[in-house]
Amino acid sequence: MIPADRQSSADSVGGDTELTDLSVVGAADAIRNGDVTAESYAEALLRRARTQSELNSFITIDEVAVLDAAAAADKARAAGSTLPLLGVPLGIKDSYETRDLPTTIGLKSLQDFTPSADAEVVTAVRAAGGIVFGKNNLVEMSWGVTGHNEAYGQVLNPYQRDHISGGSSSGSAASVAARIVPASFGGDTIGSIRIPAALNGVVGFKPTTGRWPRGRVAPVSHTLDTTGLLARHVEDAALIDHIVTGEPAAPALSDLTDARFAHAPKHYLRLVDPEVEKQFWETVHLLRDAGAEVVEIDLGEDFSDLADRTGWNLFLRDTHQAVSRFLRENDYPVAFDDVYHALKPQLHAEWSAVVIPGAPSRLSEEEYAATLAVDRPRLQQRFDDVFTRDGFDALIFPTTPTSAPAIADQWKFTVAGETVPHLFLSKNTIPASGAGLPGISLPAGLTTGGLPIGVELNSARGRDQQLLALALRVESLLGSLPAPA
Secondary structure, three states: OOOHHHOOOOOOOOOHHHHHOOOHHHHHHHHHHOOOOHHHHHHHHHHHHHHOHHHOOEEEOOHHHHHHHHHHHHHHHHOOOOOOOOOOEEEEEOOEOOOOOOOOOOOHHHOOOOOOOOOHHHHHHHHOOOEEEEEEOOOHHHOOOOOOOOOOOOOEOOOOOOEEOOOOOHHHHHHHHOOOOOEEEEEEOOOOOHHHHHHHOOEEEEOOOOOOOOOOEOOOOOOOOEEEEEEOOHHHHHHHHHHHHOOOOOOOOOOOOOOEEEEOHHHHOOOOOHHHHHHHHHHHHHHHHOOOEEEEOOOOOOHHHHHHHHHHHHHHHHHHHHHHHHHHHOOOOOOHHHHHHHOOHHHHHHHHHHOOOOOOOOOOHHHHHHHHHHHHHHHHHHHHHHHHHOOOOEEEEEOOOOOOOEHHHOOEEEEOOEEEEHHHHHOOOHHHHHHOOOEEEEEEEEOOOOOEEEEEEEOOOOOHHHHHHHHHHHHHHHOOOOOOO
16 A cells, blocks of 8 residues: 555646556656656556556555655656656566566466566666566466466456456556556567457567567577567557667658558458458558558468467477576576476466477477478568568558457357367467567457457568557557547
C-alpha cells in the first residue's frame, strides 16, 4: 500500500485515468515539463495495479521502492536532469534479472532469489532515468504461449477476463493493456512478445535477433531469443529502442506513397478465424487507400514446413544447454535438474519428451547441425529475396490466427471450424523467429465480441529503425483501440 503520508491527488495533468493513459513518451514529457511529478504518476500507477490485481500480471511490486525512486526522479528533475525516461515506471518480465527484486523465471522455487546484478536492458533503463515498477508474471521458464502459470496464477486478458493473455510475456502485455504501466519488457523466441501483444491489443516489438542485449535474461534458445518491448504506441518502442541500442531513429515517413508491402495469403492466411481475416483485408485496403503498394507473393510450397522445422528444432534443442549454462553462470540456487523436476506436470512431460538428454524425441546432433547449416540459411534466403531482391519494405499478415481463446479452452480450441492445439497461436510468428527478423505487432481492431486483433510487420534483418518508422505510419491509419472496460 502507498503510505498515508505519501498519498496525493493527481496534479495538473488530470485524474488517475488521464495519468494512467499516458504513453512512455507522454509521461516522460509531462514529468520533464513539470506538468506532473514522477511521484504523483507513480502513485496513480500503483493504485491502478491494486485495482487490477486479479489480472495476475505482476509477481512482485515493491511499492515503497517505486515511490522512493519517483521522489528521487523529482529531485533530479529539479536539479536540471533531462534523462529521456526520467521518472517513468516500466514493467520487467520476471525472466530479466533485477538486483533489488526477486527473479523467479515463473518458478515457485525461486520466489526468494534476488540476483546480484541487473540484466543489461534493465541497466540501460535505469541509466536513462527509468524506474523498475515490478516483475511481470510469465509462463514458467518462458515455455508456453497461453499465459498459464501454475505457481503465480493464470494471467487474464484485460479485455475479457475469462480469456487468455497469451505468452510467454503474458503479464507484460496484460499490464500494458490494463494501463498499469505504459510499457513493459518481454522476451521473444517463437512469438512470446508478439502473440500476447496481439491478444491484448498492444504494440509488441521483437528486434532483429542479437541486436538488443540479452545478458542476465533467462534463456530458452541462445539461437532464437531476443529481448524486446510491449507498449501502447510505436513511438514508445522507437524511443526505448534508441535507449537500449544507442542507435538513432530512422527519419519519420511523411506518408506511405512509396511504401511496398508484401503479403503471402497461401502461408499466413491458411486456417485463420474469419474475423481475423476480415480485419487483415480491411488493413490492406487502408494501406492501398493511403497510396502504398500491397502485392501478393508466394514464399514457396515448402515455406511453412521449412519455417516450422527451423524454429521448433532450435527452440527444443537449445533449451537444455542454454538453461543449464545460465543457472550456473549466474549463481542461481538451483540447477537444471532441480528446475526440471519442479515443473508443472504438463511442462515436465514436454521436457521429458524433447528437452532432456536422452529424451525419446530429442533432436540428434546431426539434425541440429543440419538445421543450423542448411534449414536456417534457406529460410533466411527466402526472406532476403522478398526484402532485398524484390525490394519490399515489409511483409504483413495477421499476428495470430485467432483472437484470444477462452481460458477453459486454452490447450485446444477451434479456428475456422478446425480443432487446433495451443501452439497453433505461434503459426504466423515462428517464421520471423527462425530467420531472426525484426517484427512488430500492431493493434488492428476488435472482434464483435470485443477481443483485440493484431497485424504484424516483418522487415529485413537489421532494418529495425526503418520498420519502426513504417509501423508509425501504419499505426496512424489503424488508430487506437479503446481501453479495456
